[in-house]
Amino acid sequence: MIWFLTIVLPLLAAIITAYIPAGRRGSGFIFAGAALPALWLGLMEVSGVTAQWFLLESHFSLDTPRRIILLLTGILWVVAGLFAESYLKDDARRGEFSFYFGATMAGNFGLLISAEVASFYTFFALMTFASYGLVIHSRTPSARQAARIYLVMAIIGELFLITALYLAVQSSGSMLLADIPAALAEDPNGPFVFLLGLIGFGVKVGAIPLYFWLPLAHPAAPAPASAVLSGAMIKAGLVGWMHLAPVGLVEWSSLSLLMVSLGFAAALGAAIYGLTQVDPKTNLAYSSISQMGVMTILLGIGLYGGIPARLLLPAIALYAFNHGTAKALLFMGTALPARVGGSWRILMWAGLGLGVLAIAGGPLTGGLWTKYLVKTFLGESSLPGGQTFLLLLTLSAVTTTLLLSRFLHLMYKIKAPCEKVAPAFLFPWLLLLLAGGWWTMSPALLPTELMNYITKEKGIMAFFWNMLTNWSALWPITVGVILMALTLKIATLNRWPTKNPLLPAGDFLHIILLAGSLLAKLLQNGISLLDSGMKSLKGPEKIFYSISDDKRTSQISASAESILRRWEFVGIGFFIVFLTMFLFLR
Amino acid sequence: MSILIDILLAILGVYLAMQSLLASRLSQSVFLFFAFGLALALAWVRLGAVDVAITEAAIAAGFLGVLFLDALRDFSPRDTEEQQNLTTVQNSLSRKESKSLLLPRLALVLGLGLFLLIALEAVWKIPEGGGLTAAAETLLPESGVEHPVTAVLLNFRAYDTWLEIGVILLGLLAVFAVGGIQIYRKPIAAADDPLMRQVILFFTPVLFLFGAFLLYIGKSGPGGAFQAGVLWGAIGILLHFGGIPVYSWVPRWLGHLLLTLGLVFFLLLGFLFMAAGDNLFEYPPAYAGLLILIVETLAAISIAAALTAIFANLNQMKKEQPNDTAQK
Amino acid sequence: MEIYQIYSLTSAILFVIGLGGVFAARHFIKKIIATIIMGGGVFLCFVSFAQRDALTFADPVPHALVITGIVVAVASAAFALALARRIYQLTGEESFTNDK
Amino acid sequence: MTELPISPYPALLVGLPILMATLSLFFRTRGEALVGLIGALLTTGLAIMAFVEVVQRxxxxxxxxxxxxxxxxLLRMDPLAAVFIGMTALVGVFISLYAWRYFRALETTTGGLPLFWPLWLFLWAGLNGLFLSNDLFNLFVTIEVIGICAVALAVLSGKSTALSAGLRYLLAAITGSMAYLFGVALIYGSTGTLDLGLLGQVLEPGTTTTFALLVITLGLMIKMAGFPFHFWLPPAHSSALAPVSALLSALVVKGAFYILLRLWMEVFGVSLTYAAGQFIGIAGAIAVIWGSWQAFMQTSLKLIVAHSSVAQLGYLLMVFPLLILAPGVTADSADWLSSAWTAGIYQVISHAFAKASFFLSAGIIIMALGHDRIESLRDLVGHMRITAMAIGIAGVSLIGLPPSGGFMAKWMLLKGIFLSGQWWWAPVVLAGSLLTAGYVFMLLRLAFAPAREKEPFRPVPKSLEVFALLLALGSFLIVFPADSLIQFLESSEVFGTGVESILKGGVHGNN
Structure with missing residues (x-):
């Protein structure tokens, strides 16, 4: 029952809240209530169920990594729901927002608890397409552009991942997701199928080079939606990877190296590119890409063999949990500085600071612990160049700190209101603090096996208070902060852009668009369709539209159709079909 | 000797069919088509299918011929193809078009030729099937009629026949539908011509009796509901010509009753026996002959009414001003 | 060569003529006539087989089928004629224009 | 044959609608609509009862x-026929309710077009008769009933474009049925029977059978608008009145497909070859691509939807290559047959729901705007939320995104394609989906876009919008009983069978 409630309640909430008249309150609590079954499932272990009447017989169950992520997701949706109620109090389209919000929520929960391919894909698609409504919510030109690109990328991603899932089902001979990794490990085509999945889910994860929609779409949505997009939904792609990856069963060295190097490229590159941005939300989006890079690295190690899935996957989930709560904290935090005044600001800054520390893996935070997990596994893997990777990981802590202190600086520059006020959504936000990354160390989430493996009987608290680990976590952050402080204080070094981003957000996209438009131009020249020319660089689908909207194209296809509509040609078609089939049948 | 007649008849049929499509004047086309229908009717007679011959002559050649002739008044009297050829000469643009059509037409003819060869082979090589003559012969005594074709039509395959009566009604509804949104209008009578009226009034009872005879004889020989229906329908059409629009005299409800009588009675009778535990259209053998005669009579009335109404509607299409064009 | 074979071969020819007429004729009326010629071919085919399978009487089933078929064909032809006349009345077109 | 239980339902399913149709002729506009609607409701009830009967017995x-x-x-109602009859009833009843309201709204200007009801009920009877029929000639009569009704309905508006399209449709339909009948004549001549069950046992391969198969297939392909015979469909479907367009594309074209499927699988197995199946598949594949592309190029809503029908019908033809096995493959070892059948059935049902909803929505938009140029769809979301939602949902089902019936169909089709190793069809399915996504999202993008200038949206009865939405939702809801539906269908004799094409002559046969 609770499994169905997990999905049905958000859908109900979507419909109910869409009809709450403007000015009335309560949508927040409805959403919070709708997420309760998910929280319950995240905390308690409930045995799975089978629903024969849904799709092609659906199964719902959870394993440890997905349970962790479900808990994270549940928490984020509760908080975002509460936050959204007061954040969007005066928004004209709040009903619509609520509808998409609830639908996305149902999809997000559903895909996490699905144990077989059909319902997983169904809910994945529901989440993907419902969140289109969240991205386009503000209807500003930039939101529209972001939404369009989001949609195009989502469809491309869906195509890849349905193919991957499809082939995986073929190879395993069962619809159950749990059977897939073992089957792929055996299958000679396994790496290829996994690569397809890597691309398909990579769109959602924001992996290099498929991430370019993300810095546009995440900031475009309203703050609570950005928080769930970046905190929870992005993890859905990760879950997809985890479903497909035969961790610990294979030694696919090239795929593993590919994932690790792409992960590092994301971890370092995105952080550095993010520094050039001036919008705090874009900053955070790049940080998300960078952090997802770290998770990509972890999963990549798993494909090299040696580390069993029961240790590695929970570790990835724990890392995701820490990042998700902290990132949601920061995203929602972007709404705060302009509305929080007086002494409330101390609380706000404390929260933001804590979030930044947690992501950078600062001392005495949950981030420290999860980063330690990464380090441990990276050190233990037999991957060539392991030591270099460890060094790079430390370096990424520096760049992350740089990026996030830049974020804090940008936030600092937002003008505070004069009077001493605190908006209603400060409180749900504070609630998120309670759900912070420390939970990753609590026995409720941390599997005993993993804890024993890492801490070697010393216990988690001994680790937590260990001076050495705390120190080694502190210095990269200090370096980062000092670097940022120096560049800000010393005028000659202060080259930070203030008005416009140094480089456009969605970097890679512009290269694609450029290449695409060049290609389109060539195509047009080639078939002498150069008539309208490329008017604008609005989106990849424009290339298609520019061909289809061309007068010549429409003339040609219309006249072709009108030829097919003439009786003489229908007759010729009749005889061609007749004679061909006669030959085939004789 | 007799085979020569058949060959000549076959050649005549093919020639008339070709000519009616190739004729340059539309009126020629229609007349040749009329002749084709009669040639076909002769062919049926040669093949021993007298029922089919009567039906063909009455409906396909007769009724349809009248409809086509009536339509001729409507279309432009000028010669369509000829005129097109004329304009082709004058207009270089359309000459171009006809040139561009040459290749497709050649391809079409080639395709037709190959299709014909294969069709001939298929028909030539047809294996002996045996048909259902034997089965019909054994079951004929149970059917309640003596003529096998009537037995098949109204008993063995009564379902097809029932649907077919429905199709005639549908044909009328469809003709109504073409009239656009103004339906159920009263037809307008033709010009008054006293001489013609007299002639027609003279023929009316003759036709009626002949129809009734065909209906009754259908039990034991060629004839039956369709043939009788067409003859009675011919009365309505003739009266319409003679300025006596029966169709508009009849009140609306009666008109509809006549139109649907055959179909509905047929079905209700079937339902009645179905309620008694039989299958649809299953008659108790003892009453089968009588029931079939009643069904046939009502069906003939409905067919006659439908044909008259179809003709009346088509006939007055020309006269009616297309004033609903303005509403477009 | 049996008598029925003359007619069954003729039926194939008539069918092909009708088929060609439907595709190649321009005027509405001619297209309609072509469909009826097609139908005539088909019915001839049926009846020729009835003659072949005759015992004490010719096979009655094809006869009945042909009577049904003729009536159905005539109903559709009457409908087509009504359409053609109405189109001519409204637009003055006598054949299909190709721009649509 | 006689060992199957005898039931009165098949006869009632044909008789009742015709009875109500004739009854409705006796009333004036309002009364006729009322009798017609009652007839539609009764027929739906009857169809559901008949469905239950088949489930039980x-x-x-x-x-x-x-x-x-x-x-x-013989009328035979096996699970396959029951599913088609049930689909007709479900889609039909919503369209009837819509039509009732729709014509009431039009009453002031046009007199309410009362002919719709008798024609629609006749059409319904014809469809039921077609699904039930087990006799080659009776099938001809039913497709003629359907053809005449369909064309008569299509020209109801009386506009010259509709009439011209209607004549084209009628001539195509007559040509198709005459070709079909020619095949029937040859088959009767060579076997002396018309019953499908008996024919399947006695039919011998040979030139005559092959020729008969071909003219029957071509005739039916003309009737179902398979490529390259789709020439009549877009004008006819796009110029008809909204409820009529919905009926035509949701139900009428499926009738010809149903016969084609049953004849190929039940009767003509002896003379089919693998290559012929592939060829039909190619025609379907071209239809998918061509129809979708044409839909994409149109600028009026109804034309988009009509061209999309061409493409969606192409998917149906693509089922055939999967059902005809390569030489050397036996039906027992071909484990994709069930998937291919499921794909076909689901494509039929989901297309019926989605396309009906699409056309009904188009009717609403025409009623509100007076035309259906797609530029005017701008800000549809703001004005007609429900209709926009219906278009979106129906569109998603057409694209084949989950969890719609369209997804089910495409998923099963892909499954069949990969299992059978005929991978070359897969890109077509994907490309078709992509192009469909192209025009559906083009519509949705416009629906979300802000209006350039305020065009007056006339008020439209809310219930119309609701019926369109319900149909769209139906295309999703049909996924839920998928399992039991397939199980039910599997008890049908023909479902899940394939044709083994070994030693049947032909290119892959005995040379």
Whole structure:
């Protein structure tokens, strides 16, 4: 029952809240209530169920990594729901927002608890397409552009991942997701199928080079939606990877190296590119890409063999949990500085600071612990160049700190209101603090096996208070902060852009668009369709539209159709079909 | 000797069919088509299918011929193809078009030729099937009629026949539908011509009796509901010509009753026996002959009414001003 | 060569003529006539087989089928004629224009 | 044959709608609509009862006149027919409700077009008769009933474009049925029977059978607008009134497909070859691509939807290559047959729901705007939320995104394609989906876009919008009983069978 409630309640909430008249309150609590079954499932272990009447017989169950992520997701949706109620109090389209919000929520929960391919894909698609409504919510030109690109990328991603899932089902001979990794490990085509999945889910994860929609779409949505997009939904792609990856069963060295190097490229590159941005939300989006890079690295190690899935996957989930709560904290935090005044600001800054520390893996935070997990596994893997990777990981802590202190600086520059006020959504936000990354160390989430493996009987608290680990976590952050402080204080070094981003957000996209438009131009020249020319660089689908909207194209296809509509040609078609089939049948 | 007649008849049929499509004047086309229908009717007679011959002559050649002739008044009297050829000469643009059509037409003819060869082979090589003559012969005594074709039509395959009566009604509804949104209008009578009226009034009872005879004889020989229906329908059409629009005299409800009588009675009778535990259209053998005669009579009335109404509607299409064009 | 074979071969020819007429004729009326010629071919085919399978009487089933078929064909032809006349009345077109 | 239980439902399913149709002729506009609607509701109820009967008792028959085949005619309602009849009833009842309201709204200007009701009920009877029929000639009569009704409905508006399209449609339909009948004549001549069940046992391969198969197939392909015979469909479907367009594309074209499927699988197995199946598949594939592309190029809503029908019907033809096995493959070892059948059935049902909803929505938009140029769809979301939602949902089902019936169909089709190793069809399915996504999202993008200038949206009865939405939702809801539906269908004799094409002559056969 609770499994169905997990999905049905958000859908109900979507419909109910869409009809709450403007000015009335309560949508927040409805959403919070709708997420309760998910929280319950995240905390308690409930045995799975089978629903024969849904799709092609659906199964719902959870394993440890997905349970962790479900808990994270549940928490984020509760908080975002509460936050959204007061954040969007005066928004004209709040009903619509609520509808998409609830639908996305149902999809997000559903895909996490699905144990077989059909319902997983169904809910994945529901989440993907419902969140289109969240991205386009503000209807500003930039939101529209972001939404369009989001949609195009989502469809491309869906195509890849349905193919991957499809082939995986073929190879395993069962619809159950749990059977897939073992089957792929055996299958000679396994790496290829996994690569397809890597691309398909990579769109959602924001992996290099498929991430370019993300810095546009995440900031475009309203703050609570950005928080769930970046905190929870992005993890859905990760879950997809985890479903497909035969961790610990294979030694696919090239795929593993590919994932690790792409992960590092994301971890370092995105952080550095993010520094050039001036919008705090874009900053955070790049940080998300960078952090997802770290998770990509972890999963990549798993494909090299040696580390069993029961240790590695929970570790990835724990890392995701820490990042998700902290990132949601920061995203929602972007709404705060302009509305929080007086002494409330101390609380706000404390929260933001804590979030930044947690992501950078600062001392005495949950981030420290999860980063330690990464380090441990990276050190233990037999991957060539392991030591270099460890060094790079430390370096990424520096760049992350740089990026996030830049974020804090940008936030600092937002003008505070004069009077001493605190908006209603400060409180749900504070609630998120309670759900912070420390939970990753609590026995409720941390599997005993993993804890024993890492801490070697010393216990988690001994680790937590260990001076050495705390120190080694502190210095990269200090370096980062000092670097940022120096560049800000010393005028000659202060080259930070203030008005416009140094480089456009969605970097890679512009290269694609450029290449695409060049290609389109060539195509047009080639078939002498150069008539309208490329008017604008609005989106990849424009290339298609520019061909289809061309007068010549429409003339040609219309006249072709009108030829097919003439009786003489229908007759010729009749005889061609007749004679061909006669030959085939004789 | 007799085979020569058949060959000549076959050649005549093919020639008339070709000519009616190739004729340059539309009126020629229609007349040749009329002749084709009669040639076909002769062919049926040669093949021993007298029922089919009567039906063909009455409906396909007769009724349809009248409809086509009536339509001729409507279309432009000028010669369509000829005129097109004329304009082709004058207009270089359309000459171009006809040139561009040459290749497709050649391809079409080639395709037709190959299709014909294969069709001939298929028909030539047809294996002996045996048909259902034997089965019909054994079951004929149970059917309640003596003529096998009537037995098949109204008993063995009564379902097809029932649907077919429905199709005639549908044909009328469809003709109504073409009239656009103004339906159920009263037809307008033709010009008054006293001489013609007299002639027609003279023929009316003759036709009626002949129809009734065909209906009754259908039990034991060629004839039956369709043939009788067409003859009675011919009365309505003739009266319409003679300025006596029966169709508009009849009140609306009666008109509809006549139109649907055959179909509905047929079905209700079937339902009645179905309620008694039989299958649809299953008659108790003892009453089968009588029931079939009643069904046939009502069906003939409905067919006659439908044909008259179809003709009346088509006939007055020309006269009616297309004033609903303005509403477009 | 049996008598029925003359007619069954003729039926194939008539069918092909009708088929060609439907595709190649321009005027509405001619297209309609072509469909009826097609139908005539088909019915001839049926009846020729009835003659072949005759015992004490010719096979009655094809006869009945042909009577049904003729009536159905005539109903559709009457409908087509009504359409053609109405189109001519409204637009003055006598054949299909190709721009649509 | 007679061992199957006898039931009165098959006869009632044909008789009742015709009875109500004739009854409705006796009333004036309002009364006629009321009688028509009651008739539609009664027929739906009857269809549901008949469906339940088949669920409980398995396939049932009705021996018309008490004469058994080959002399008599048999109506047979097996699970496959029951599913088609049920689909017709479900889609039909929503369209009827819509039509009732729609014509009430039009009453002031046009007199309410009362002919719609008798014609629609006749059409319904024809469809039921077609699904039930087990006799080659009776099938001809039913497709003629359907054809005349369909064309008469299509020209109801009386506009010259509709009339011209209607004549084209009618001539195509007559040509198709005459070709079909020619094949029937040859088959009767060579076997002496018309009953499908008996024919399947006695038909021998040979030139005559092959030729008969071809003219029958071509005739039916003209009727179902398979490529390259789709020439009549877009003008006819786009120029008809909204409820009529919905009926035509949701139900009428499926009738020809149903016969084609049953004849190929049940009767003509002896003379089919693998290559012929592939060829039909190619025609379907071209239809998918061409129809979708044409839909994409159109600028008026109804034309988009009509061209999309061409593409969606192409998917149906693509089922055939999967059902005809390569030489050397036996039906027992071909484990994709069930998927291919499921794909076909689901494509039929989901397309019926989605396309009906699409056309009904188009009707609403025409009623509100007075035309259906797609530029005017701008800000549809703001004005007609429900209709926009219906278009979106129906569009998603057409694209084949989950969890719609369209997804089910495409998923099963892909499954069949990969299992059978005929991977070359897969790109077509994907490309078709992509192009469909192209025009559906083009519409949705416009629906979300802000209006350039305020065009007056006339008020439209809310219930119309609701019926369109319900149909769209139906295309999703049909996924839920998928499992039991397939199980139910599997008890049908023909479902899940394939044709083994070994040693049947032909290119892959005995040379």
């Amino acid at each position: 398995g396939a049932v028959i009705h021996i018309l006149g008490g004469w058994e085949p080959p002399l008599g005619i």
